[in-house]
Amino acid sequence: MRLLYTIWSAVYLVVLYLLLFPGQFVLLQRDAWKPIAHKINYIWGSLFFFGVGIPVRVESQFRPDPKQAYVFCANHFSYLDIAAMGLIVKNYYAFVGRSDVKQIPLLGYMFAKLHIQVDRNQPNSRAYSLAKSIRTLASGRSIMIFPEGGIRSMEPPRMEPFKDGAFTMAIQQQVPIVPVTLLTNYMILPDKRPVRFYGHPMRAIVHPPIETAGMTQNDVERLKQKTYRIIDNELKKSGSPAALQA
Template sequence: MKIILRKVHCFLYAASVGLTYAICLPFLYLLSRNTRNYKYMNAIRRAWGFVSSILVGIVYNFKYEKAIDWSRTYIICPNHTSNLDITAMTLLVKNNNHCFMGKEELLNSFVTRLFFKTVDIPVNRESKMSSYRAFKRASEVLANGTSVIIFPEGKIADDYPPRLQEFKNGPFRLAIELKVPIIPVTSVNTWKILWDSGVQHGSKPGICNIFVHEPVETAQLTLDDADDLRDKVYGIIKQKFE
């Protein structure tokens, strides 16, 4: 009975996401015609994520190790166990001046296609050329003052319960090259509310606890420090998650 209720809740959540997105779509489409409107697209995405979650009893609780100065530009590195992590990150960045780097397959999804054709950065991690183009674009948007959200694990792993997977080097080399601080973010329990897409284990109402760590500065680092930076951020998130 429990799994049936979780599957029903997951269906309701998917319906909530789809229906609220359909309401937002005409406005998003009009805004997407001009890059100057991307902040407004993020504002709508933020509201859409909040409303679609709250309608099925999912809320987000953020705790901060230190207050974040959102006038600065960051690379935001969260762990990734749930589709809810994406909504959590849109709610985290208060100034709406951000974009995601995500897997190329998101170009084929009804609710993410428009964003990944405009605001966000698709990447095929199996292709060196695609990765090069994606990180080149990321460096350009960072240089223009837009924060970039990158899940350093690269994907939601198949392990259940989830374990923190190895981090890719890309975000950390990029942070050092541009002297941009990294914000480690630990998604503590979103997988308990909805793991991955919810297809296997369903979902349930609840509070997603998100811990925002103090930014890690990179101004004094060189590319030789990239592995150490990666390991430092991994350790910060791992300690809180596990």
């Protein structure tokens, strides 16, 4: 039954995107239309979680202003995290993610048009993606980033130290950091073989913002550690093995 549920979830995910992609493709052709293309990802995620019977439970301790730019920082234990963030945060944002995604047919095209790619094989890619992220924030659009830098395959998963990029750009543009704790995605789609979907509720918490006004680049480490502690403490409070093993 677990295998059948996994196959159904994967097929349903792909079919949904194939149905929605033509409209998204048209909207991606003009910058003014891209916020609407972004909303299609929200529709895709909503229909997917509903269709596979996974309840979405978001505790919003803070409701971001759609007209303000933020840097959203979340823990990253599952490939489901990317789809889930579209439901958790309604703001128009750009993901900062690995360029590997562009290899996926159709989805890769959307990611390249809407988001910011980091190619770890290119020595200047991190600097380029940081500069592009700063320009994105300056334009009034938010950034979504997993500051661990990727998923680490371990069982159970645990938080890795955060990298500096998210906090450097937030201070550079004096925009708030918004920590997001993803509590159960690694239970729904664990990063292990064989790939299997599980029917756990998707739970997440959007924490109050950490203001960066008046901070300088000398405060990057302090800001980074504060964000890490907020997410880690929430994982521990929930009894998550991801935090208890850290």
